[in-house]
Amino acid sequence: MKADVFIGGGGIGGLTLALKLVRRGIVVVLAERMAMKAPTYKGELLQPKSMQIFDKLGLYEKIRSHSNEINVLDMLELSSSLQVKDRAFMDYSVLPGKYNAAYMMHHEELKSVILNTACEFENFHYLIGTVCKGYGENTALLQKGTEKFEVEAKFFFGAEGRSSVTRKAIEIEVKQTTYNHHFLTVTFPRAEDFTDGKIISTYNRFLGLFPLPDNQVRSVYLIPPGDYKQLKEKPISHFHKLYTDLAPAVDGYVQQLTDWKKIQLMIPVMYHANSYVKSNKAIIGDACHAVHPMAGEGMNMAIQDADILGELTADMFEQDKKDSTNLTWYERVRYKRADHVIQLSHLAALAYSFPFKPVSYLRQRTFDRLEEDRILHFKQMLNVSGLGMWKENVHDRFIQGGIMPVRMKDLTKDTKKLKYYTSDEDYPWKTEGLK
Ligand SMILES: Cc1cc2nc3c(=O)[nH]c(=O)nc-3n(C[C@H](O)[C@H](O)[C@H](O)COP(=O)(O)OP(=O)(O)OC[C@H]3O[C@@H](n4cnc5c(N)ncnc54)[C@H](O)[C@@H]3O)c2cc1C
Structure with missing residues (x-):
């Protein structure tokens, strides 16, 4: 052949x-x-x-037509008594142009x-x-x-x-x-109006919910390495409670998972x-x-x-x-x-890797600043989107750390678009020539 x-x-x-x-x-x-x-x-x-x-x-x-459109990621930080302590949004609409959403x-x-x-x-x-x-x-x-x-x-x-x-x-x-944590991952039914992504954390717990089409939602729940085997020995209601504690919106839906067979272990590397x-x-x-x-x-x-x-x-x-x-x-x-x-993914992982209250506080402050500072917000969404790359600098880090004030001024659409990869940057051999 x-x-x-x-x-x-x-x-x-x-x-x-x-x-x-x-x-x-x-x-x-x-x-x-x-x-x-x-x-x-x-x-x-x-x-x-x-x-x-x-x-x-x-x-x-x-x-x-086969996807669920995600416009924002809703990031919730809960207190030890599971009350909402802080909320920030990562919003794809800060990206100008046609490609300003993610799709599940x-x-x-x-x-x-x-x-x-x-x-x-x-x-x-x-x-x-x-x-x-x-x-x-x-x-x-x-x-x-x-x-x-x-x-x-x-x-x-x-x-x-x-x-x-x-x-x-x-x-x-x-x-x-390897990392100091693993994930449980599973897809199950969701409410029709639950369409945006949710990341819910406490100082020592993490649940990510990413709605799929057909009223389903893909979930990832952080566990310590080695816990999967012990967890599977518990009744499935234990798993349901892990989810409903953090996300009351899945109550009545996650219970439709009736055994552990569908719940997989994901080991990040x-x-x-x-x-x-x-x-x-x-x-x-x-x-x-x-x-x-x-x-x-x-x-x-x-x-x-x-x-x-x-x-x-x-x-x-x-x-x-x-x-x-x-x-x-x-x-x-x-x-x-x-x-x-x-x-970028490694840093995001580290933000949720350490089950200590000061880490939760720092994470909360970082996300708040990321949302409030228009330039930081755009940089984050640009880097995640793959449409361009604009690395964070010392000034950005100082703003995130609360040492410098947030910038309220936004960038214009044209300035933002200048940060997108051009066709020449994607395919440089087209102008520089092949051998
Ligand atoms: C268990 C798991 C869960 C994941 N969950 C997520 C997630 O939630 N979010 C996320 O962003 N990423 C996730 N990823 C990563 C993401 O799915 C991968 O980055 C993506 O699928 C990579 O695509 P790929 O085509 O490079 O490789 P793959 O999707 O791995 O495809 C490789 C293909 O090659 C075939 N193959 C392998 N060896 C041979 C061979 N010798 N001959 C012929 N065919 C062969 C395999 O059968 C497979 O179909 C996950 C990955 C894994 C393994």
């Missing part, structure tokens, strides 16, 4: 990359080891930059939408239930059941997630950081490969970076990698400039952006 590009892994990253390429006439073979839908929960929050990318792929309206969509449904669209192209070959075992000389070594076969290609892209065989084949190591590219191979998504889920960025990073690598590879074929060294453009664009998001 022959192709222009071989992709290992049909998660969101691999499928988005495949769609980008097949739309531009590239012959793609994608091997996905799972023969059925994955039973585990994965990322479901689509940030504005991902919506912009899907808009260019013609999927914006379809995704919107079921992970497997999003995969189906991208896959079905890619399958409309004759130049797309999807090998389901097929494992990529490694690489030979310009071939991917595949196995389906007991049958072994090879795919010859010009480029090989690994999108196999955390256990990437492509990453191993190109000898790129990752050093994993963080890593960043020191390189994404070697020769004619590259890795994207969780194959090259993992982020703490607190900021809802993991899947978005995979989509953003796929956009840059897909555009670059399609340009290389279109201009007949297939020198592998061109692939380093992908790493040059994505590495620093990914690194910033990893740090």
